[in-house]
Amino acid sequence: MPRTVTVGLDGSPESRAAAEWAAREAKLLGLPVRLVHVWEPAPEPPAQAPLPGAETYRRWTERVPREAAEGLRLRHPGVEVRTEHLPGRPAEILTDEAADAELLVLGSRALGGVGGFLAGPVGLSVVAHAERPVVLVRAGEQATDEHERDPAGIPSAAAAFRPVVLGLDTAHPDEDLIRFAFEAVHDTQDVGQELKRYGGAHAAIALAVNEAAFEAVASGLRRGGKLVMVALPAQGTVRVPIFDTVLGGTSVIGSIVGTRQDLAEVFQLHAEGRTRVIRESRPLSSVNESIDEVLRGQVKARIVFDLAEGG
Known part of the structure; x- marks a missing residue:
């Protein structure tokens, strides 16, 4: 079953901000969003108590994921949004749901600064027990908060994404954590722009069958750089900007299988830890x-x- 970006939704501003973040992330990953609302069945009240019964409470809570899903579909066209309404203890249910998710997204209270992620007992329990990545989103989080400031000093969705910060125990590094951080960079950053930040690539070997991958690395070549095309794009075509190619003196080279020297160089790069197999x-x-x-x-x-x- 395909993984999803799963959100723990309870109707609070924090959880609604988490749902918005999840929709943006799901679009980058090409995955559906799954809104999970957990309700603890309420005991039937005594006959004399003027309180709604368990069935009325259940129907009321069903509105939370339904209305949230309708809003996400309007604001994020093209993103598939699913809903799930599950009875039980929230911490236990969300921990179980995280096991089948690409990542689980929860809301947190915004207090500002690094210490601003204040999670309640449910969030703390899920973070402690979930075996998949868990993302905490502050209330009021906006899409522009994920981006650098533009030349005028204003956060803008048109600017580059902010860096991904990885906190790591260097004595006991976790490979899954490192992999998740690198994949987050891959999913959010403009590859060509990132390469240009370091002066551009002398050469890029394109092994993906997606034409977007060819175009991304081509835009990150330095002056006189070379793009070596090994794989065949699914659509059979690749767009190369003529103006930038001519002025930058870059070249595109086709290679069906490569040479033994090419293969030896690739193995050497991998042995030096400069490549990573995904x-x-x-x-x-x-x-x-x-x-x-x-x-x-x-x-x-x-x-x-x-x-x-x-x-």
């Missing part, structure tokens, strides 16, 4: 769903099927 291991039984994800463009890299996990 792959995902799945059981063979998920082959049909995986093919569907590939066709929808939702797979970030290569999928390796484990024959030992079922067929």
Whole structure:
């Protein structure tokens, strides 16, 4: 089953901000948003108490994810939004739901500064027990908050995304955490712009079948740089800006299989830790769903099927 960007929604301003952030992230990742509202069944009140019963309370709480989903679909066209209404204890249910999610998004109270992420007991429990990434979003978080300031000093969605900060225990580095941070950079940053920040690439070897990948690395070449095209784009064409190519003196080279020297250089780069293989291991039984994800463009890299996990 394809992963989703899952949101714990309770109707609070914090959780609504989390839903907005999740919709923006889901668009970058090409994944659907799943709004999960957890309600704890209320006991039936005594006959003499003028309080709504459990069924009335349940129907009222069902409005929360439904109305939130309608708003997200209007503000984020093209993003698939699903809703789920589950009974139980919020901390336990959300921890279970995180296991099948690409990431779980929760709201937090905004107090400002690094210490501004104040999570309640539910959030603290989920962060402590979830095995998938959990993102905390402050109330009032806006799309422009994720971007650098423009030349006028104003945060703008047209500016580059702000850097991804990775807090790491250098004595015991976690590979999954490092991978998540690098994937976050890949999903949000303009690759060409990032390369230009470091002077541009002398050469780029394009191995992806997505034409957007070719165009991104081509825009990040330095003067006189070379783009080596190895893979074949799915659409069979790649757009190269003639003006920038001529003035920058860049060149595009085609290579069907490469040479032994090319292969030796690639292995050497990897041995030096300058390249990283992005792959995902799945059981063979998920082959049909995986093919569907590939066709929808939702797979970030290569999928390796484990024959030992079922067929």
